[in-house]
Amino acid sequence: MVSKEMYELGAKSSVIREIFEYGKMRAAEIGRENVFDYSLGNPSVPAPESVNEAIRELTLSMDSCELHGYTSAVGDNETRQAIADNLNERFGTHFSMRNFYMTAGAAASLCITFRALAEKDDEIIIFAPYFPEYKVFISSAGAKPVEVKCNADTLQIDLEAFEKAVTKNTKAVVVNSPNNPSGVVMNEETVRGLCDILRKKQKEYGREIFLVSDEPYRELVYGDVEVPYLTKYYDNTIVCYSYSKSLSLPGDRIGYILVPDEVSDFELVYKSVCGAGRALGYVCAPSLMQRVIKKCVGQTSDISVYKKNRDLLVDAFEKYGFSVARPDGAFYLFMRSPEADATAFCEKAKKYDLLLVPSDSFGFPGYVRLAYCVSTDMIKRSLPSFERLAKEYNL
Numbered sequence: 001m002v003s004k005e006m007y008e009l010g011a012k013s014s015v016i017r018e019i020f021e022y023g024k025m026r027a028a029e030i031g032r033e034n035v036f037d038y039s040l041g042n043p044s045v046p047a048p049e050s051v052n053e054a055i056r057e058l059t060l061s062m063d064s065c066e067l068h069g070y071t072s073a074v075g076d077n078e079t080r081q082a083i084a085d086n087l088n089e090r091f092g093t094h095f096s097m098r099n100f101y102m103t104a105g106a107a108a109s110l111c112i113t114f115r116a117l118a119e120k121d122d123e124i125i126i127f128a129p130y131f132p133e134y135k136v137f138i139s140s141a142g143a144k145p146v147e148v149k150c151n152a153d154t155l156q157i158d159l160e161a162f163e164k165a166v167t168k169n170t171k172a173v174v175v176n177s178p179n180n181p182s183g184v185v186m187n188e189e190t191v192r193g194l195c196d197i198l199r200k201k202q203k204e205y206g207r208e209i210f211l212v213s214d215e216p217y218r219e220l221v222y223g224d225v226e227v228p229y230l231t232k233y234y235d236n237t238i239v240c241y242s243y244s245k246s247l248s249l250p251g252d253r254i255g256y257i258l259v260p261d262e263v264s265d266f267e268l269v270y271k272s273v274c275g276a277g278r279a280l281g282y283v284c285a286p287s288l289m290q291r292v293i294k295k296c297v298g299q300t301s302d303i304s305v306y307k308k309n310r311d312l313l314v315d316a317f318e319k320y321g322f323s324v325a326r327p328d329g330a331f332y333l334f335m336r337s338p339e340a341d342a343t344a345f346c347e348k349a350k351k352y353d354l355l356l357v358p359s360d361s362f363g364f365p366g367y368v369r370l371a372y373c374v375s376t377d378m379i380k381r382s383l384p385s386f387e388r389l390a391k392e393y394n395l
């Protein structure tokens with residue numbers, strides 16, 4: 001009567017969502033201030049005031065039917081050009097509006113891109129730990145997700161393991177830097193190594209292998225860390241971007257796909273992106289938001305709060321004896337679980353109303369993820385509970 005595959009996806013919610021729902025239930029029982037919920041990557045810093053100003057100005061100055069009406073399927077020309085100009089200024093690239101397809105966020109960008117690229121028997125490589133929805137998006141585009149584990153010490157891509165995983169069926173490779181869930185920024189050496197392997201394998205198999213760069217956290221880096229712009233390292237790169245995190249607009253669903261001119265057969269790939277957008281019903285991204293982006297392109301929310309949160313947690317965890325690195329970006333900590341079974345550790349943490357996500361669904365067992373995009377005050381209040389939890393493990 002219905003699609004079994006879709007039913008199963010809908011009936012089984014993600015582990016992260018389950019923990020978040022548990023947190024809401026617990027808050028109703030014992031009060032919101034007593035639940036320390038580190039489950040969800042929902043920005044805790046508001047969008048900059050310029051976003052609100054842009055919305056006010058647009059609603060006052062533009063004809064309402066035009067403002068809220070359809071834009072062209074690929075997005076508003078002026079918005080796409082404004083994004084191109086901003087990237088060109090920041091990264092020395094030479095994009096123009098024709099390289100962009102506006103979307104309802106990174107999830108839509110990824111689904112469209114996979115659908116545009118995937119043919120029967122195609123494999124798409126993802127690096128563990130990964131954003132769990134990749135597997136859903138890749139499978140529903142008809143391709144097969146292939147997992148490659150990152151180096152356990154650095155959580156950078158293991159280039160040797162990667163090279164072994166590339167086959168004649170590899171159609172694309174997905175990278176995500178800064179990373180969810182590890183917070184790790186891919187260093188330039190790894191980028192160069194990865195791209196060399198991709199070029200070598202393209203030649204060996206005589207077909208294109210696309211590098212899909214999923215980058216909703218691009219601007220969320222702390223200190224003077226550079227996030228290499230991948231289109232400059234490898235021609236067949238497609239960028240999937242979102243304003244959900246950089247501008248704190250996750251509910252407003254706005255992002256884009258960037259197909260550079262350097263991609264082999266640009267017209268073919270860009271038209272396939274348009275076709276996939278059409279097939280999935282992802283045409284004409286939210287109009288008001290497209291126009292807000294035109295006005296606010298290049299800005300971010302006040303991300304200094306995330307750095308403060310990261311440092312507060314890492315300093316405390318080091319003191320308590322937890323094993324955790326200080327990641328350079330995004331707003332996640334990926335902490336080694338003090339017992340092999342991370343789910344059991346998360347259950348123990350729950351006793352202290354600390355809500356953490358076990359890493360199994362990220363394809364990298366033995367760790368927990370903490371989303372530190374929460375109030376600094378909540379972090380401070382939660383620290384005594386983390387200390388008690390550490391004592392329970394004699395750390």
Ligand code: PLP
Binds near residue numbers: 214242244
């Ligand atoms: N990719 C990664 C790595 C993410 O962490 C997320 C959301 O958390 C997404 C994609 C989806 O982002 P969006 O809200 O823009 O659809």
